[in-house]
Amino acid sequence: MAQDGKRFRISRRLLLGGALAVGGIGWAGSTLARLARDPSGPKDAGRIADADGMGLASPPPRGLPPHDPELPWLSRGGALNDASALSRTPVYGVVGVTEEDHVARALAFARENGLKVSMAAVRHSMGGHAFDDHALVLDMMGFDRxxxxxxxxxxxxxxxxxxxxxxxxxxxxxxxxxxxxxxxxxxxxxxxxxxxxxxxxxxxxxxxxxxxxxxxxxxxxxxxxxxxxxxxxxxxxxxxxxxxxxxxxxxxxxxNAIYRTSRSIIRSAEFPEVFANEIGAEDGPSLFYGHLSTAPGNFLDDMIVYRYDQTSEAVPADMPPLAEPGAVAVKRVIMNLAKQGGFFQRLKWFAEKNLEPEFESCTVPRTQAMGEGEACLVSRNDPMHDSVPYLFNDLAGETDILHEYFVPRSEYLPFIDAARALLRDQDLPVLNASIRVVDAEDIALPYAVEPAFSLVLYINQGTDEAGNASMRKLTRALVDLTLLHRGRFFLPYQPHYTAKQLLASYPELPLFLNTKRQYDPGELFTSTFYRVLKSMAGDAPLPGPA
The missing domain is CATH 3.30.465.10 (Uridine Diphospho-n-acetylenolpyruvylglucosamine Reductase; domain 3)
Known part of the structure; x- marks a missing residue:
């Protein structure tokens, strides 16, 4: 009996262990499935309350007119949001534009009825750029010939x-x-x-x-x-x-052209020299991008440089159609796991360094590629044909926010060193960091007034007030750092900057707004972003003659 009892106790332990193992496997499987799942629809997590003390919500005007039955309304009333999921905005209605006459009739209707007008398409700007409270919104997605x-x-x-x-x-x-x-x-x-x-x-x-x-x-x-x-x-x-x-x-x-792809890992501090001597050289690559490590231990230290060098190969007659992105679920899991801390950030960097090349698609037929030995050949269109579906997820209570900061090329090294220290000393997960290259822009509101490098960041935050507060604090610190290094920040993202920061970065803004009123004296075209600009510019003087 004692032996039987002992045998029973051992069996019970095994049963318990087995149940725990099965449960763990089930939990892991269900977690991975959730992290890999396609989004069920656009995220909508409410609205950031204010921009530098300016409340973003505004009450509906009195006596809104009935909707013109001759216009192709996609919605009458309702609300819109953008890719941030944090810009939910009530609108008068959305007109689905498919022809030029729709635009003309919608503008005439808005003028006659005292409405404001905004234009929207994919809505990936993140600060209310594509709509405003109670505006008539022109949805341009069907206007696509x-x-x-x-x-x-x-x-x-x-x-x-x-x-x-x-x-x-x-x-x-x-x-x-x-x-x-x-x-x-x-x-x-x-x-x-x-x-x-x-x-x-x-x-x-x-x-x-x-x-x-x-x-x-x-x-x-x-x-x-x-x-x-x-x-x-x-x-x-x-x-x-x-x-x-x-x-x-x-x-x-x-x-179209045929490119030979290659990649190398360098130290971030080497990038200005690599750009000057290789990437920016006359015989350098036609396309490139630089992807920085976000893993603890070498955060913003290592960089993968992706090159696309043009070959003498002609585009083959049997060139296949452009392919859609592959391994989406795997990439989405890796990206979402990276939000959980250092171990998974290291895992992501390991995958980018060692596994990513295995997923590379060499799209030129092999008979053509033989002329290049073992090279991976692609057409120019291939690396640009990426819809990044793995960046979109079905995770509640969080969202991913883009930032971009431009600094003169001579300021790159001290700027990156300071950005590394700043980003390490905060809690929001940095999911991606990359370096891009721009030249001076001859437009009214330029983000670069001399040749510059830009730091592009993709940062995760919670969608509650604490998450918004953390992102606001980080954004303002990054803007201050950029201004310290004679740079500018990109405006399509969340309006967490202050009025002082905005005017320091874009001293052309008062003239820009004055010119807007010359072309649009009734301020028919508007957006939440426009109201933010006007509020922050205030009575700032127009810039004097150059």
Missing amino acids: IELDEKAHTVTVQPGATWHEIQNVIHPRFAVKAMQSTDIFSVGGSISVNAHGMDHRAGSIAGSIRSMRVMLADGSVVTVSREESSDLFRHVVGGYGLFGVILSATLEIVP
Whole structure:
């Protein structure tokens, strides 16, 4: 009996251990499934309450008119949010624009009824740039026709077209000249922030625009370019939708090319020299990006430099269509685990250094690649054709926020050293950090007034008040650091900066706002972001003559 009892006790322990093991496996499986899950829909976590003491919410005006039944309303009333999930805003209604006449009739209706107008597309700006309280919002996503002119090497697109859609139309013969580093954004949105991307030689979107057709607040349509109505051109590009509605843009494209891909790991401190001697050299790569480590132990110390060097190979006749991103669930799990602390940040960096090359897709047919030995060959369109679906998740109570800071190239080393110390000494998880290259921008509100390097950060925060407070504190510290190094911060993100910081970074702002009122005296075009700019600029004097 004693032996039987002992045997029973051992069996019970084994049973308990087995149950715990099965439970642990089940918990791990369910956790991984949750971290890998596609988003069930756009996140909506409310609204940041204020910007430097200015309350962002405003009461509805009295006597709002009935909605014009002749306009194609996507919603009458309701609320919109953006990619931050922290800009929920009540709107008068949303018009689904699919033709130019919709824009003209919506603006006329707004003028006649004292409404304000905002323009929206993908809504990846993060500070209320695409809507305002009780505004009539023009949703441009269905206004997306694309016309290729092979002889002129241009593509004329309506503002709702995304870079993803453009690439699919012009591939394999042609490629985009300048666009953002991922292809999910609309052309209208990219022009409105003057975005830049992987081609450090082509520069920002502004440099590839041949001309645009723009509808002004009074309903008139003008053609703008660097030569024609150049002042308005400088304000529409990087003008955040405040000067008019972009109806179409004619953009330069380039012949598609075959690139040999390579990557190397360097110290962050070596980057200015590597850029000067290799990347920025005449025979340097056509595309590049630099990705910094966010792992404890070498935080912002190591950098993976990705290069795309043009080869003499011609685009093959059997070039396959552009592929969609792969290994999405795996990448999403790694990204979401990195929010949990140091061990998982190290795991992410290990994957980027050692596993990522295994997922690289060499898209030129192997018969063609044989001429390059074991090289991985891709077309120009391939590295730009990334919709980053792994960045979007279904996790409640948190969101991921972009930042970008531009500093003169001579300031890079002390700036990165100080940013490293600042980012280490705070609690918000830094998920990604990369370095990009820009030149001086000839637009009304430039983010760079001399050749600059930029630090792009992707940072996770909670969506509660504590998370917002932490992000505000960190943002202001990063802006102060950037100003200390004669730099500027990018405006498409959350309005956590102060009025003093804004005017120090953009001394052109009072003149920009004054010019906006000249083109739009009734301030028909607005956004929450615009109200923030006006409030912060206050009675700041106009800049004097140069």
